[in-house]
Amino acid sequence: MINDRPVRQAAGARGMMCWRTLTKECAIAKNQPVGGQAPVVQRIRLRYAKRGPLRFTSHRDFARAFERALRRAAAPIAFSQGFTPHPKISYASAAPTGVASEAEYLEIGLQAAVDPEELRLALDAALSPGLDVLEAVIATEGTSLADRIDAARWRLELPGVTDAAAAEAVEKFLAAEEVQVERMTKQGRRSFDTRQAVTFFAVTQQSGAPSGATAAPCAIIDLVVRQVIPAVRPDDVLSGLRVVAGLEPPVPPRATRLAQGRLVLGTPDQGTLTPQGEIVDPLAADREDATIGGR
Numbered sequence: 001m002i003n004d005r006p007v008r009q010a011a012g013a014r015g016m017m018c019w020r021t022l023t024k025e026c027a028i029a030k031n032q033p034v035g036g037q038a039p040v041v042q043r044i045r046l047r048y049a050k051r052g053p054l055r056f057t058s059h060r061d062f063a064r065a066f067e068r069a070l071r072r073a074a075a076p077i078a079f080s081q082g083f084t085p086h087p088k089i090s091y092a093s094a095a096p097t098g099v100a101s102e103a104e105y106l107e108i109g110l111q112a113a114v115d116p117e118e119l120r121l122a123l124d125a126a127l128s129p130g131l132d133v134l135e136a137v138i139a140t141e142g143t144s145l146a147d148r149i150d151a152a153r154w155r156l157e158l159p160g161v162t163d164a165a166a167a168e169a170v171e172k173f174l175a176a177e178e179v180q181v182e183r184m185t186k187q188g189r190r191s192f193d194t195r196q197a198v199t200f201f202a203v204t205q206q207s208g209a210p211s212g213a214t215a216a217p218c219a220i221i222d223l224v225v226r227q228v229i230p231a232v233r234p235d236d237v238l239s240g241l242r243v244v245a246g247l248e249p250p251v252p253p254r255a256t257r258l259a260q261g262r263l264v265l266g267t268p269d270q271g272t273l274t275p276q277g278e279i280v281d282p283l284a285a286d287r288e289d290a291t292i293g294g295r
Contacts, residue, residue: 037085038111040078040088040110040111041112043139044114045138045282046105046120046135047104047134047135047136048134049103049104050095051131051132052100054129055095055099055101055130056097057097058097062094063091065127066089066127067087067089069126073119073123075110075114075123076110076114078108092146093146099234100255103258105260106145107144116137117136120135142285148262150263151225151226152257152260153257153260154258155256156223156234156237156253157219157253158219158221159218159249160217160251162217162219166219169241170202170241174198174201178193178196179194179244180192180193195240197225198224198237199226201222223237234253259279259281260282261282262280264278264280
């Protein structure tokens with residue numbers, strides 16, 4: 001007698017897989033309204049901050065938290081077309097995990113027009129303290145957020161390092177033609193130059209105790225870095241200080257991104273700019289358009 005049990009089991013497994021696939025496709029199809037998703041009628045650009053312990057939130061975790069906040073705020077978010085609709089959210093140059101920031105940016109597409117300030121308040125209330133929505137403006141036609149950002153200003157706190165030691169290390173860094181450091185990437189360990197990306201590097205006059213700490217030596221550095229490939233991060237620059245000057249803080253440094261935008265260097269017709277140039281706020285053009293009477 002022929003045992004056809006394996007054949008029947010295989011057929012049953014294929015049938016179950018087909019049923020699961022069909023069920024999933026039907027469920028997805030239900031998410032698609034007749035005629036497809038509603039079009040985007042308004043785009044809002046947001047500036048948000050990562051503060052305190054929430055600076056350790058990864059970009060992926062923040063993205064999930066932000067999508068939940070959109071649902072809680074009942075924002076009329078627009079979705080992409082297709083079998084797996086995704087919310088229309090575009091992020092611009094997210095900060096590395098573990099780094100605080102006062103200048104993170106994203107853009108969302110909406111199916112209905114809303115008041116930007118009311119949306120900001122609703123999203124800020126829906127997010128955890130430390131993930132703070134600071135500003136919302138209506139996006140104008142023109143360049144994207146990513147095209148408006150090519151540099152960032154950082155504040156580096158070096159607990160246990162005196163101003164004199166930090167200033168000496170910075171001077172050696174700036175005097176070098178190149179400062180090679182190594183970092184582990186997805187493609188393996190890479191060596192790259194950090195010097196060419198740095199446009200300004202100095203110990204500030206605000207040095208003293210690190211934020212949230214008792215009085216102790218703490219050099220505070222003002223750093224402006226251009227966007228290059230591969231990206232040069234604050235920890236890469238600190239590695240460069242270790243390479244050229246042997247500077248290594250006794251406790252982990254703390255980095256905060258203060259600004260992002262287009263770097264404009266001083267020219268005679270631009271008036272007075274800071275020595276490191278001016279980083280133009282990427283939302284400035286949208287605010288100006290709103291002031292003039294734009295969308």
